[in-house]
Amino acid sequence: MASTAVARIFPGLRVRSNRTRGSVVLIGLVLLLALMLFLSVDKGAVEISLAQCLSIIGGRIGLHLPWTFTVQQEATLISIRLPRVFLGLLVGAGLGVSGAAMQGLFRNPLADPSLIGISSGAALAATSFVIVGDAVAFTLPPLLRLFAFPCAAFAGALVTTILVYRLATIAGQTIVATLLLAGIAINALAQALSGFLTFYATDTQIRSLTFWKLGSMGGSTWSSVLVASPFILLPIFLFPRLSRALNALLLGEAEAGHLGFDIERVKRETVVLVALSVGASVAVTGLISFVGLVVPHLLRLMIGPDHRRLIPGSALLGASLLLCADLIARTIVSPAELPIGVLTAITGAPFFLWLLLRDRKWRIIH
Amino acid sequence: MIEARALRVAIGPKILLDGISLEVRAGEVVAVIGPNGAGKSTLRKVLCGDVQPTGGEVFMDQRPLDDWPLTERARVRAVMGQDSTLSFPFTVLEVVMMGRSPHLKGAEGPRDYEIARAALEDVEATHLEERLYPTLSGGERQRVQLARVLAQIWEAPANCSRYLLLDEPTSSLDLSHQHSTLEVARKFAREGVGVLVILHDLNLAAQYADRLLMLKDGKLVASGQPVAVLTSETIQQTFAIPVIVTQHPHLDCPLVLPTRARMKSKDEG
Numbered sequence: 001m002a003s004t005a006v007a008r009i010f011p012g013l014r015v016r017s018n019r020t021r022g023s024v025v026l027i028g029l030v031l032l033l034a035l036m037l038f039l040s041v042d043k044g045a046v047e048i049s050l051a052q053c054l055s056i057i058g059g060r061i062g063l064h065l066p067w068t069f070t071v072q073q074e075a076t077l078i079s080i081r082l083p084r085v086f087l088g089l090l091v092g093a094g095l096g097v098s099g100a101a102m103q104g105l106f107r108n109p110l111a112d113p114s115l116i117g118i119s120s121g122a123a124l125a126a127t128s129f130v131i132v133g134d135a136v137a138f139t140l141p142p143l144l145r146l147f148a149f150p151c152a153a154f155a156g157a158l159v160t161t162i163l164v165y166r167l168a169t170i171a172g173q174t175i176v177a178t179l180l181l182a183g184i185a186i187n188a189l190a191q192a193l194s195g196f197l198t199f200y201a202t203d204t205q206i207r208s209l210t211f212w213k214l215g216s217m218g219g220s221t222w223s224s225v226l227v228a229s230p231f232i233l234l235p236i237f238l239f240p241r242l243s244r245a246l247n248a249l250l251l252g253e254a255e256a257g258h259l260g261f262d263i264e265r266v267k268r269e270t271v272v273l274v275a276l277s278v279g280a281s282v283a284v285t286g287l288i289s290f291v292g293l294v295v296p297h298l299l300r301l302m303i304g305p306d307h308r309r310l311i312p313g314s315a316l317l318g319a320s321l322l323l324c325a326d327l328i329a330r331t332i333v334s335p336a337e338l339p340i341g342v343l344t345a346i347t348g349a350p351f352f353l354w355l356l357l358r359d360r361k362w363r364i365i366h
Numbered sequence: 367m368i369e370a371r372a373l374r375v376a377i378g379p380k381i382l383l384d385g386i387s388l389e390v391r392a393g394e395v396v397a398v399i400g401p402n403g404a405g406k407s408t409l410r411k412v413l414c415g416d417v418q419p420t421g422g423e424v425f426m427d428q429r430p431l432d433d434w435p436l437t438e439r440a441r442v443r444a445v446m447g448q449d450s451t452l453s454f455p456f457t458v459l460e461v462v463m464m465g466r467s468p469h470l471k472g473a474e475g476p477r478d479y480e481i482a483r484a485a486l487e488d489v490e491a492t493h494l495e496e497r498l499y500p501t502l503s504g505g506e507r508q509r510v511q512l513a514r515v516l517a518q519i520w521e522a523p524a525n526c527s528r529y530l531l532l533d534e535p536t537s538s539l540d541l542s543h544q545h546s547t548l549e550v551a552r553k554f555a556r557e558g559v560g561v562l563v564i565l566h567d568l569n570l571a572a573q574y575a576d577r578l579l580m581l582k583d584g585k586l587v588a589s590g591q592p593v594a595v596l597t598s599e600t601i602q603q604t605f606a607i608p609v610i611v612t613q614h615p616h617l618d619c620p621l622v623l624p625t626r627a628r629m630k631s632k633d634e635g
């Protein structure tokens with residue numbers, strides 16, 4: 001199945017093992033990401049060439065480079081475009097990796113953090129924190145407040161993940177129908193509770209929360225980059241250590257245990273790391289759905305399901321995909337801007353439907 | 367040696383295993399037989415540590431099973447369960463290579479690939495190497511899983527005995543593969559591996575096992591050499607089916623023939 005898909009995508013490429021093909025694809029993904037980075041910096045309301053970009057950054061660190069640029073270009077690059085690109089990198093990589101790990105944990109390619117309610121749980125916790133916090137005039141020092149928002153989202157994501165796992169997994173077996181239905185219920189509940197909270201919100205809060213929940217990279221600042229990085233970089237660098245255990249877990253929990261893996265620990269670590277990156281992503285960019293579903297899936301078609309390649313691959317492809325989506329979101333209706341979450345949902349939902357209809361052999365829904 | 371002493375498993379009022387003691391010594395094949403629901407799989411799960419017994423203890427090489435560090439245990443003991451639910455498109459070779467996990471420090475080396483391929487050869491699945499696991503038939507999957515557990519204990523770590531626990535490894539196999547599977551079990555036993563295998567086919571058990579353990583309602587009803595265990599009385603009492611037990615015409619083992627059949631018996635005719 002995977003090999004035929006690859007043969008279809010690259011007719012000339014007939015590499016025998018997933019492993020060799022994996023290295024080729026990973027190199028391709030690095031190049032793709034480089035291209036997306038370049039385009040993301042270059043394109044926009046103000047055009048900035050790569051040379052000018054180097055000049056501006058060089059100027060900041062005391063290097064004098066020959067290419068000239070305007071003050072406006074400098075301001076745009078430093079305070080708008082670069083933080084946005086970094087945030088896109090972080091969030092895209094984080095969502096890709098957490099999607100891949102989540103699907104390994106649930107042993108099912110449909111377990112996407114947004115589908116099974118984890119993102120909504122994070123969003124609800126973050127919303128409550130803002131509204132309730134403001135209502136009781138709960139004041140924190142600014143820096144702490146900055147970190148408290150993603151922490152609240154993390155807590156929400158963690159609680160939801162544990163809840164969904166408990167609901168959908170009986171004796172080590174995930175019941176996919178229950179998993180998806182639990183996701184529907186949690187999404188509905190989170191929406192209802194958010195609706196309830198809006199009664200207590202001020203008009204400005206409602207407006208900003210609504211836009212935030214649609215998913216937007218519009219408000220990217222260096223401080224959001226700063227806040228999100230520890231939450232997202234930690235999982236990106238720690239997940240590879242769990243790769244072999246996640247592979248074994250796909251055989252079944254008992255089987256993975258017989259291969260010498262401490263399954264309970266692996267599950268706990270996976271849940272916490274997924275919650276960290278989903279929580280932080282939701283906190284800084286709102287609900288961006290389907291990235292965690294689409295990215296690992298496309299990669300499995302190309303390089304197989306081995307997490308040792310899937311996880312770094314998902315980080316790279318997730319980052320590229322989000323940068324690409326953001327580029328489209330901010331240029332397609334320029335000078336206005338489409339919420340990126342709307343864009344990913346418009347493309348991701350049909351993909352999800354296609355997955356459901358395709359290939360019964362995978363038996364993703366029993 | 368794997369040794370179980372007075373194992374008891376009870377879930378609420380239901381007793382699944384009742385006072386079972388057994389030994390699996392290095393170099394022998396022990397088959398567990400018994401009707402459905404006799405507790406065979408529960409016994410296997412207790413012996414490999416998946417289920418904690420309500421009473422009794424399991425030792426492996428004189429050491430309580432739970433005292434073994436997980437990786438160390440996985441290097442000397444492999445378990446093949448009844449159903450593996452792998453639905454992700456790994457290739458067959460990748461699945462077998464997972465058996466090497468407990469031995470890996472970093473990436474797999476050429477020796478690991480050699481072992482995985484040799485294990486595939488043992489289960490007559492070399493031609494499946496590049497196939498995707500979810501596209502295999504039930505019998506092919508079962509053989510690939512067997513290759514995975516064989517690859518796991520392919521080589522003995524210094525001064526260690528190895529053990530292989532197989533839960534109905536032949537349930538989806540055709541006649542010839544049923545026999546080749548048990549021949550592989552015997553081959554491992556010759557190399558010093560202690561093998562415990564759960565079987566439904568009494569004649570397979572009779573042909574390949576050194577000793578049989580017959581279970582019914584969680585109790586051990588008979589144990590010993592096939593000739594001693596497989597008598598028409600014990601089989602009729604345990605399985606509730608009339609049988610004739612005779613000597614195998616070509617091999618040195620008993621042959622069990624059920625006599626309840628569609629056809630009338632000659633004597634009655």
